Amino acid sequence: MPAVDPTTTRTISVLLGQPVFVQALRYTAMYGPKPFAEALLVYRDNGTYTILSPGEDHHGCYVSATEVAVDAPPRHVAFMSLPSSDWDSNVAAHTLTFAADMGAFTQELRLPGEAVPRAQHGYAAPVLDGRQIDVTAGWTELRRAHDGVFSALAARATAPAIAG
Numbered sequence: 001m002p003a004v005d006p007t008t009t010r011t012i013s014v015l016l017g018q019p020v021f022v023q024a025l026r027y028t029a030m031y032g033p034k035p036f037a038e039a040l041l042v043y044r045d046n047g048t049y050t051i052l053s054p055g056e057d058h059h060g061c062y063v064s065a066t067e068v069a070v071d072a073p074p075r076h077v078a079f080m081s082l083p084s085s086d087w088d089s090n091v092a093a094h095t096l097t098f099a100a101d102m103g104a105f106t107q108e109l110r111l112p113g114e115a116v117p118r119a120q121h122g123y124a125a126p127v128l129d130g131r132q133i134d135v136t137a138g139w140t141e142l143r144r145a146h147d148g149v150f151s152a153l154a155a156r157a158t159a160p161a162i163a164g
Contacts, residue, residue, distance in 0.1 A: 014082065016059060017046030021068050022130030024146055026153035027122035031109055038150055040127065040142055042135055043068045049079060052139045058084035060091075073126060074098055087111075098124060103156065123153050 021043040030037065039053035049062050060081035068074045079094040081087055093110040103125060109118040127133065127146055135142070143150065 014048065014059070015046065016048045016050065017044030019043070019131050019133050019135075020045045021070055021073070022127035022133050023073075023124045024127055024149040024153055025105070025122055025124050026150065026157050027120060028157050029119065029121050031118045031120055037122075038143065038153075040133075040139075040146070041124075042130070042133060043074070050135050052135060052142060054139055054143075056086045057139065058082065058086045070126070070130070073100060075100065123156050125149050125153055 019042050023041045023043075025039045025041055027037050027039070034055065036053035036055050039051055039056065042050040042052075043062065043064075044050070047061050047063065048059060050059050051057075058081055060079055062077050062079045064074050064078075065076040066072060066074060068077070074096075076097045077095070079096070081092045081094075083089050083091055090112055092112075095108045095110075096105050097107075098105045103123050105122060105124050107120040107122075109120060111118070127149055133142070137145075
């Protein structure tokens with residue numbers, strides 16, 4: 001049997017971990033080609049993630065500056081998507097910073113070959129019982145199942161700003 005040349009391998013296997021925390025996201029500023037105001041972000045126990053929205057369903061890896069758990073929401077997280085059709089069979093890097101006191105987040109999107117990052121922002125809220133989420137259910141079913149949290153985020157996103 002001939003030796004396998006690792007430079008010609010066309011696929012790898014990545015084990016997706018078990019969900020440990022799920023956030024519902026409501027964007028108020030978005031990247032033009034991805035105008036999906038709502039998304040579910042599933043953090044998994046081995047540093048992998050899944051994101052689902054009306055037009056995205058992909059996986060990747062993340063590194064958090066703090067522990068990610070139900071009782072410890074993330075503060076600053078770097079994400080790297082795995083190549084997917086969502087990104088034209090390429091990757092994308094996202095860095096999200098959360099302001100827990102306001103439930104808000106900022107996101108920096110970096111795409112290959114683009115020197116200037118894209119700024120995005122919005123609001124985030126934890127999904128109760130996120131460890132039980134079935135990502136195979138698809139966006140439509142998951143959106144319906146978590147309507148309460150998405151409705152609350154939509155109200156927050158459209159509420160007038162309070163001067164401080």
